[in-house]
Amino acid sequence: MPGPAVEAAARGGGCCGKTAGKWEKTYLDVLGICCTAEVALVERLLAPINGVRAVTVVVPSRTVIVDHDTAAVSQFHIVKVLNKAGLEASVRAYGSSAGAPGRWPSPFIVACGVLLAASLFAPLLPPLRWLAVAAACVGSQPMLLRAFAAAGKLTLDINILMLIAVAGAVALGSYTEAGAIVFLFTVAEWLETLACTKASAGMLSLMSSVPKTVVLAETGQVVGMGDVAVGTVVAVRAGDVVPVDGVVVGGQSEVDESSLTGESFPVPKQAQSEVWAGTINLDGYISVRTTALAENSTVAKMERLVEEAQNSRSRTQRLIDSCAKHYTPAVVVLAAGVVLVPVLLGAPDLEHWFRLSLVLLVSACPCALVLSTPVATFCALLRAARMGLLVKGGNVLESLGEVRVAAFDKTGTITRGEFSIKDFLVVRDKVQMSQLLYWVSSIESKSSHPMAAALVEYAQSKSIQPKPEDVTETCIYHGEGIYGAINGKHIYIGNERIMARSSCRQQEAGHRETDGLKGVSVGLVICDGDLVGKFSLSDTCRTGAAEAILQLRSMGIKSVMLTGDSEAAAKHAQEQLGGVLEELHSGLLPEDKVRLIRGLQARHGATLMVGDGMNDAPALAAADVGVSMGLSGSAAAIETSHATLMSGDVLRVPKAVRLGRRTRRTIAVNVASSVGAKAAVLALAVAWRPVLWVAVLADVGTCLLVVLHSMLLLRDAARARRRCGGASKACCATACKAPKTACCATASKACGATTVKPVATRPQPAGAGKKADRPGGDKHGNGKDDCHRCCHKQSKLPEDAVVIAIPVRAVEHRKDAAAHEKAEGNAAGGCCGGAPASAACCAEAHGGEDEVCIVISARSPCCSTARSRSASPKDAMCCGSGGKDGGAISALVC
Numbered sequence: 001m002p003g004p005a006v007e008a009a010a011r012g013g014g015c016c017g018k019t020a021g022k023w024e025k026t027y028l029d030v031l032g033i034c035c036t037a038e039v040a041l042v043e044r045l046l047a048p049i050n051g052v053r054a055v056t057v058v059v060p061s062r063t064v065i066v067d068h069d070t071a072a073v074s075q076f077h078i079v080k081v082l083n084k085a086g087l088e089a090s091v092r093a094y095g096s097s098a099g100a101p102g103r104w105p106s107p108f109i110v111a112c113g114v115l116l117a118a119s120l121f122a123p124l125l126p127p128l129r130w131l132a133v134a135a136a137c138v139g140s141q142p143m144l145l146r147a148f149a150a151a152g153k154l155t156l157d158i159n160i161l162m163l164i165a166v167a168g169a170v171a172l173g174s175y176t177e178a179g180a181i182v183f184l185f186t187v188a189e190w191l192e193t194l195a196c197t198k199a200s201a202g203m204l205s206l207m208s209s210v211p212k213t214v215v216l217a218e219t220g221q222v223v224g225m226g227d228v229a230v231g232t233v234v235a236v237r238a239g240d241v242v243p244v245d246g247v248v249v250g251g252q253s254e255v256d257e258s259s260l261t262g263e264s265f266p267v268p269k270q271a272q273s274e275v276w277a278g279t280i281n282l283d284g285y286i287s288v289r290t291t292a293l294a295e296n297s298t299v300a301k302m303e304r305l306v307e308e309a310q311n312s313r314s315r316t317q318r319l320i321d322s323c324a325k326h327y328t329p330a331v332v333v334l335a336a337g338v339v340l341v342p343v344l345l346g347a348p349d350l351e352h353w354f355r356l357s358l359v360l361l362v363s364a365c366p367c368a369l370v371l372s373t374p375v376a377t378f379c380a381l382l383r384a385a386r387m388g389l390l391v392k393g394g395n396v397l398e399s400l401g402e403v404r405v406a407a408f409d410k411t412g413t414i415t416r417g418e419f420s421i422k423d424f425l426v427v428r429d430k431v432q433m434s435q436l437l438y439w440v441s442s443i444e445s446k447s448s449h450p451m452a453a454a455l456v457e458y459a460q461s462k463s464i465q466p467k468p469e470d471v472t473e474t475c476i477y478h479g480e481g482i483y484g485a486i487n488g489k490h491i492y493i494g495n496e497r498i499m500a501r502s503s504c505r506q507q508e509a510g511h512r513e514t515d516g517l518k519g520v521s522v523g524l525v526i527c528d529g530d531l532v533g534k535f536s537l538s539d540t541c542r543t544g545a546a547e548a549i550l551q552l553r554s555m556g557i558k559s560v561m562l563t564g565d566s567e568a569a570a571k572h573a574q575e576q577l578g579g580v581l582e583e584l585h586s587g588l589l590p591e592d593k594v595r596l597i598r599g600l601q602a603r604h605g606a607t608l609m610v611g612d613g614m615n616d617a618p619a620l621a622a623a624d625v626g627v628s629m630g631l632s633g634s635a636a637a638i639e640t641s642h643a644t645l646m647s648g649d650v651l652r653v654p655k656a657v658r659l660g661r662r663t664r665r666t667i668a669v670n671v672a673s674s675v676g677a678k679a680a681v682l683a684l685a686v687a688w689r690p691v692l693w694v695a696v697l698a699d700v701g702t703c704l705l706v707v708l709h710s711m712l713l714l715r716d717a718a719r720a721r722r723r724c725g726g727a728s729k730a731c732c733a734t735a736c737k738a739p740k741t742a743c744c745a746t747a748s749k750a751c752g753a754t755t756v757k758p759v760a761t762r763p764q765p766a767g768a769g770k771k772a773d774r775p776g777g778d779k780h781g782n783g784k785d786d787c788h789r790c791c792h793k794q795s796k797l798p799e800d801a802v803v804i805a806i807p808v809r810a811v812e813h814r815k816d817a818a819a820h821e822k823a824e825g826n827a828a829g830g831c832c833g834g835a836p837a838s839a840a841c842c843a844e845a846h847g848g849e850d851e852v853c854i855v856i857s858a859r860s861p862c863c864s865t866a867r868s869r870s871a872s873p874k875d876a877m878c879c880g881s882g883g884k885d886g887g888a889i890s891a892l893v894c
C-alpha cells in the first residue's frame with residue numbers, strides 16, 4: 001500500500017497548518033516483529049507517547065500503523081523509539097515495497113554461521129570450541145537489544161526465552177548447541193522476513209500508486225491532491241494514473257482498471273464515462289471532473305477496507321490468541337517447576353532436569369500457532385483482492401468456506417442489468433407518445449434502477465430529451481417502481497404492484513392490458529390514476545453465470561434466485577441459464593429477500609447472497625456472506641455487504657468460495673502442524689532426551705513452515721493468473737507464448753512480461769453506449785468477451801498464435817496501412833488503436849508512425865506462410881479493430 005500517510009505527508013508538505021496539529025497515519029515497516037509478544041511491546045512503546053492516538057500492528061506484513069498528531073510527534077521520533085528497542089523500524093517510502101530486509105542475511109548471521117562452522121573442527125583442535133561461544137555472542141546481538149526492550153516493558157518475548165536457552169546451554173558446557181540455537185533462530189527469522197516481505201509487496205502492488213499531484217485541465221497548473229475540490233476538472237494524459245474518481249468531460253481513451261477490478265483489459269472511456277483513481281489511462285488524453293475528494297476515492301476506500309480486514313480478527317484467530325495468552329506463562333511456570341522441584345528434592349541427575357526445563361522454555365513461544373491464522377488470512381485476502389474481490393475481514397473468508405447455499409439476485413447479478421426496451425406503447429391513445437416519453441424519461445432520470453437507464457436511453461433514441469428539472473417530486477418504491485410529479489401530473493412507473501399504490505382505475509383490467517407485449521419484464525405508466533402507457537423490456541444473462549452456478553453445484557452448493565422482477569422474467573433467466581438454478585423466487589420486496597435468506601440459513605446452513613441493488617442491501621447484510629457486485633453497484637449494497645466483487649464477473653463467486661475453503665484448510669494444517677511440532681518436541685524430551693537445538697529448530701522451523709505454507713495461497717493465485725483463470729484461455733494462449741511481443745495488456749501482464757503493453761483495440765466510437773464502460777459491463781463480464789476485448793480477432797486467432805508488433809515504417813506497405821488508418825479517422829492511434837506512448841507495442845504511434853501487429857500461427861496454413869516471411873496479406877492480421885466494421889482487419893501486412 002502506498003500508505004495514505006505518506007500521501008497525507010505529501011499533502012501536509014504544502015500547508016502551513018501543521019502547528020495546529022494534524023492527525024496522520026504513518027506506515028512503518030518493523031522487521032523485528034515476530035509474533036504477538038512484539039505486538040504488546042510495540043504497543044507499550046508507542047501508546048504512551050504524547051500525540052499518538054492509535055497503534056495498529058499487522059503481524060504478517062510486519063507493518064505498524066501509527067495514527068499520530070504530526071505537530072506533537074514526528075515520524076522520525078516514532079522510528080527512533082522503535083529502533084531503540086531493536087525493532088528495525090523504518091517509515092515506508094512512497095511506492096516502495098514493505099521493508100526491504102535485504103536479500104542477504106545480516107553480517108551478524110553470516111559471522112555467526114562462519115564461526116559455528118569453524119567450531120565444528122573442535123575435535124581436531126579443542127580450543128576451536130570457543131568459537132561456538134563467539135558465534136552465539138555475535139549472532140545474538142539483534143536479539144539482545146529486543147530482549148532488553150521487552151524486559152524493560154515487562155514483556156516476555158521469544159528473544160528473552162531464546163537468550164535464556166543460550167545462556168543455559170553455555171552454562172551446561174554445550175557450546176556448539178548454544179551457537180546452533182542462535183544460528184537457527186536468526187536464519188529462520190531472516191527467511192521468515194523474506195517470505196513476509198514478498199507477501200506484503202503484493203499488497204503494495206495491489207493498490208497502484210495514486211499520484212500525489214494533479215494537473216488542472218484549464219490552466220495546466222500542478223496542484224497537490226489535497227487541494228482538489230469536488231467538481232474540479234483535471235487533465236489525465238496517456239500513460240498517467242488517473243488521480244481522482246470522476247466523470248470524463250473531454251477526450252476519449254482506454255483505461256486499465258485492473259488495480260480495482262482484477263481484470264486487466266482496457267475499458268473504453270468517453271464523455272460521461274466514470275473513471276476511478278488508481279486506474280491507468282492507456283492512451284489518449286482525457287479531462288475528468290472529480291466526483292470525490294482524494295480520501296473518499298474508491299481506491300482509498302479499498303485501502304482502508306484491506307487495512308481493516310487485516311486488523312479484524314477471525315473467530316479462529318481470537319480463539320488461538322486467547323489460548324496463546326495463557327500458554328506462555330503456563331509453560332514458563334512449568335519450566336521453573338521442572339528445575340526447582342528436583343533441586344529441592346535433591347534428585348541425582350540435575351543436568352537432565354535443567355535441560356528439560358530449557359526445552360520447555362524454548363517451547364513456550366506459541367509463535368507458529370499465533371501466526372497460523374493471520375498469515376493465511378493475509379495471503380488469502382491479498383489473493384482475493386488481486387482477483388478483484390474485496391473481502392472485509394478474515395472471518396468473512398472463513399464463512400465463505402462454509403457456504404452451503406448461494407442466493408443470487410437476478411437483475412445486475414445473473415443478468416447484465418442492461419435492459420433493452422422491446423415495446424413501448426401508449427394505451428388507447430390517451431396521450432401522445434412524445435409526451436409519455438418525456439414524462440417517463442424525466443422521472444426515470446432520478447432513478448438508479450437499471451430499467452430507468454434503459455427507459456431514458458430509449459427516449460433519447462426517439463429524440464426526446466429528459467428534463468429532470470421539471471420533476472417536482474419523486475419517491476422510489478423498492479420492488480415496485482417510482483413516482484414523480486411533473487407539470488402538475490402525478491405519474492407512477494413500475495410493475496403491477498405500483499398499480500395498487502397509484503389507485504389505478506384499470507387495476508382489474510390491468511392484467512389484460514399487459515398481455516401481448518414482447519419482452520419479459522413489463523412496466524406500466526399511470527398518470528393521475530389512469531393507465532396511459534406500458535412497456536416491456538428484456539435483459540440477457542451474464543455469460544459466466546450458468547458456469548458459475550454449475551461450479552457451485554459441483555462443490556455441493558445449491559443456487560437459488562431471489563428477484564424483485566416478475567415470475568416471467570425469473571423463468572426467462574432460468575431458461576437462458578439452462579435450468580441450473582434450483583429454486584426461483586420472484587416478485588420479492590427487500591424484506592421478502594431477507595425472510596428467504598433466513599429460511600435458507602435455517603434449512604441448509606451458511607448462506608451466500610450475491611446482489612447489486614439497493615433492494616438487496618438488507619438481504620446482503622442478513623446472509624452469512626453478502627457479496628455485492630461491481631464498482632458501480634449501489635453504494636448501499638457495497639456498504640452492507642461483507643465482500644465486494646469489483647467487476648461483473650460472476651465466475652469469481654465460486655472462485656471466492658474455493659479460496660475460502662482453501663484458507664480454512666490452510667489454517668487447519670497450520671494449527672495442526674504447529675501444535676504437533678511442540679507436542680513432538682516435548683514428547684521427545686520427556687520420553688528420550690531433551691535436545692535443545694531440536695526444540696529451537698521445531699519452534700522456528702514451524703514458524704517458517706506456517707508462513708511458507710500460507711504463502712501457497714498466493715502462489716496459486718499467481719499461477720492461476722498466468723493461466724488467466726482459464727476464462728480467457730484462447731486469448732492468453734495467444735499471448736503467453738510470446739509474452740515479449742504480445743500486443744495485449746491482459747496477456748503481457750498475466751504472463752509476467754515486464755512491460756504492460758496496450759491492447760490492440762481502438763477506443764470505441766463516442767456514444768457507443770454508456771454501459772460499455774461499466775467495469776461489470778456486458779463486454780467484460782466473461783471469458784469470451786475478455787478475449788474479444790483483448791484481441792478483436794480472437795475468435796479467429798488460433799490457440800498457438802503469436803502476436804508481433806512491428807512499427808509500420810518497417811513494413812513495406814506502410815503507406816497503404818497509414819492511409820487505411822487515416823481513412824478511418826484514427827490518425828494518432830495507428831494500428832494499435834490506442835496505445836500509450838510508453839508501451840513498446842505502439843512506441844511509434846505517437847511519433848506519427850503507425851504500427852501493425854501480426855498474428856502468426858503454426859496451425860493455420862496461411863500463418864505458416866507468414867512464418868516463412870512470404871506472407872500474403874491474408875496471412876497476417878492486425879490487432880487493430882477496423883472501426884466501422886467492428887473488429888475487422890484494419891491493416892494487412894505482406
Ligand SMILES: Nc1ncnc2c1ncn2[C@@H]1O[C@H](COP(=O)(O)OP(=O)(O)OP(=O)(O)O)[C@@H](O)[C@H]1O
Nearest residue numbers: 409410411447449479480481494495563564565615
Ligand atoms: N425505476 C423503475 N422504473 C420502472 N420500474 C421499476 C423501477 N424500479 C423498480 N421497478 C419495478 O419493480 C420491480 C422490482 O424492482 P427491484 O429493484 O426490487 O428488483 P429488480 O432490480 O427488478 O430485480 P432483482 O431483485 O433481481 O435485482 C422491477 O422488476 C420493475 O418492474
Ligand SMILES: [Zn+2]
Nearest residue numbers: 034035158367
Ligand atoms: Zn515468536
